[in-house]
Amino acid sequence: MLRGPATVNFFADDLEAAKEWYADLLGVEPYFERPGGGLPAAYYEFRIGDHQAELGLIDRRYAPPGASRTPGGAILHWHVDDVRAALDRLLSMGATPYLPLTEHGPGFVTASVADPFGNVLG
Numbered sequence: 627m628l629r630g631p632a633t634v635n636f637f638a639d640d641l642e643a644a645k646e647w648y649a650d651l652l653g654v655e656p657y658f659e660r661p662g663g664g665l666p667a668a669y670y671e672f673r674i675g676d677h678q679a680e681l682g683l684i685d686r687r688y689a690p691p692g693a694s695r696t697p698g699g700a701i702l703h704w705h706v707d708d709v710r711a712a713l714d715r716l717l718s719m720g721a722t723p724y725l726p727l728t729e730h731g732p733g734f735v736t737a738s739v740a741d742p743f744g745n746v747l748g
Contacts, residue, residue, distance in 0.1 A: 631679060633671070634680070634682065638684070638744075638745075641668070641684075641686075642667070643743075644683045644743045645667070648670075654672060656671055656683075659671075669683065670682070671683075697744055701724075701738050701748040703738070704748065713727055716747065721740060721747065724738040725737060
């Protein structure tokens with residue numbers, strides 16, 4: 627039934643700041659924007675990684691009622707070449723620790739942060 631993630635969506639109060647932060651982190655600009663065409667954006671989408679996974683940034687005005695502004699919920703862990711280096715870079719960019727670097731067994735290491743917009747990034 628589940629065949630893999632399609633799009634991971636993060637909400638941000640300041641969508642333009644989130645777009646710039648993620649563009650810097652990912653090294654690419656978003657490939658898709660709505661509404662676009664000179665109108666203020668409500669959504670940006672990046673394609674990243676080996677399988678071109680989609681990361682969407684949504685203006686928090688469109689968050690479901692009752693959506694929390696504090697980090698929490700599911701954590702999607704992204705593949706990286708070096709977890710420690712990725713964690714250090716995220717922290718240097720203003721992310722805050724959420725779950726520490728943890729080895730779960732040989733070769734299986736995780737960590738997660740809260741981005742400056744309140745989303746958890748694993």
